Every structure is written in C-alpha cells, then in structure tokens.
Amino acid sequence: MEFFEVVKERYSCKKFDGRPVEQSQLDAILEAGRLAPTAKNLQEQRVYVVQSENGLAKIDKITPCRYGAATVIAVAFNRDNVFTYPGEKRDSGIEDATIVATHMVLAAKAAGVDSCWINFFDPEIAAKELNLPENEEVLMLLDLGYPVEGTKPLATHNQRKEISETVTYM
Template structure:
C-alpha cells in the first residue's frame, strides 16, 4: 500500500474480531515503533504488550476504551532519560513516545490490523495497576486487533478541514 493510502485508510477501530494478533504482525508493528525518530536519538520510549486476560481485565477496569481488542500496547517513556529543550519548559518524552505510537498505528494499518489510540485513563492509576517503575510516564495505550467485518470509521472520519485552514505560509 502506498504511504498516503495507509494514512487515508487508518481509522480508530472500535470493534474487533475475536482472534489474537499474529506474532509476525505484532513484531512488525513493534519494529515500526523501534525505528521511530526520537529527539537526539534518546529512544526513551518503552512498550508493554498486554495480551493475557489478567492484563486486559486491568485495562478494562482503568478505561472504557478497549472495545474488545485482543491486545493493547501501553507506551511509556523514561522521565530520567529525555532531552531537555532550551528554555527548560519542555522535554522530548511525550513527543518521542507519540511518534512511536503513530509509527505503530500506521504499520498496523499496512498489515490489516486495526488500532485505536487510547488516552482515556488516569496515567497514575495505570502505572500503579501494572506496577511500573517510578521513572516511567504512561503516554498512551494502543488497542490492536483485526477489525470486525462491520467495523467502520467514525462519521467524521472523512470530514477534514481544507489545507488553507490548517497551513499558513509566513
């Protein structure tokens, strides 16, 4: 699939088949996240693969947005290993983890795997439920699974602003 086709085809999947994600698909998705660019090549992101019932039950207790996905990726970053931008107001953690999530979503689409970026959760509760190290910050959870036959994008999926509304040349 051409890149722009992947971008156009990708949508937030909210209904999945009841079957596991093939390991070869998961490996490629994780590799896409590993190859994502990071600020000064810090690679401070970490991905937790949650696919066993005990972990998925924890996810369901923490967020209503798993939508029956058979697998969830939890993406964090190491707060102690980020690039501090000049001025001291921002660091690269959320940005770099978000780029990795985006790469994984697009690779999932390329492979026919549906995804939904989940940010409806309390990061501190997720961190506690999974006993994550103190230095890690949870950024996103990414539902993954094969879309159900009747899965569809949201009604607003194809309604995009004009480029002239989003871009200003200075």
C-alpha cells in the first residue's frame, strides 16, 4: 500500500472479529516500532504484546475500549531513560513513545491489520495491572485485528480542516 493511501485509509476500528493477528503481520508492526526514531536514540520505549486470555482480561479491567481485539499492544516508556530538554520542563518520554506507536499504527494498516489507539484508561492502573516496572509509564494501548464485516470509520473520519486553518508560514 502506498504511504499516502495508508494515511488516508487508516481509521480507528471499533469492532474487531476476535481473530488473532498473524505472526508475520505482527512482526512487521513491531519492527516498524523498533525502527522509529527517539531523542538521542535512547529507545526508551517498552512494547508489550497482550494476547493471552489472562492478559486480555487485564486489558478489559483497564479500559472498556478493547472492542473485541485479540491482540493489544501496550506502549510504555522508561522514565529513567529519557532525554531532558533545555529548560528542564519537558522530556522525550511521551513524544518518543508516541512516535513508536504512530509507526506501528501506520505499519498495521500497510500490513492489512486494523487498529484503534486507546488512551481511555488510567496509566498508573494500567502499569499496575500489567505488572510493569515502577519506572515505566504506559502511554497508550493499541488494539490490533481484523474488522467485523461491514465495520466502517466514524462518519466524521474524512472531515478535515483546510490546511490554511492549521498551517502558518512564517
């Protein structure tokens, strides 16, 4: 699939058929995350693939937004391994994990797998429920799978502001 077609066609699937993602597709998705750039190449991301019945039950306790996906990726970052920016008010943790997650979202579509970016959960509860180390913060959950037949993007999916409303040349 050509890049701009991936970007245009990707949507947040809210109804999965429950089939697990094929390993070759999952490997491609995870590799895209691994290749994502991070500040100072610290690679502080931590990616957890949840597919077991027990693991998915934990996801269901964390959020009501699994939508029947048989594979969920939790993207976290190691707070002890981030780059602190000048001014010391921000660090690279959230943005680097976001870049990794975005690479995986787009790779999923290119691999023929639908996804849904989930941020409707409490990160502290998620980290505890998934038994993550204390120094890791969960950024997002990524539902992966195949849509139930007839599933479509939300009606507003293609509604975008004109570029002149969001871009300013200086």
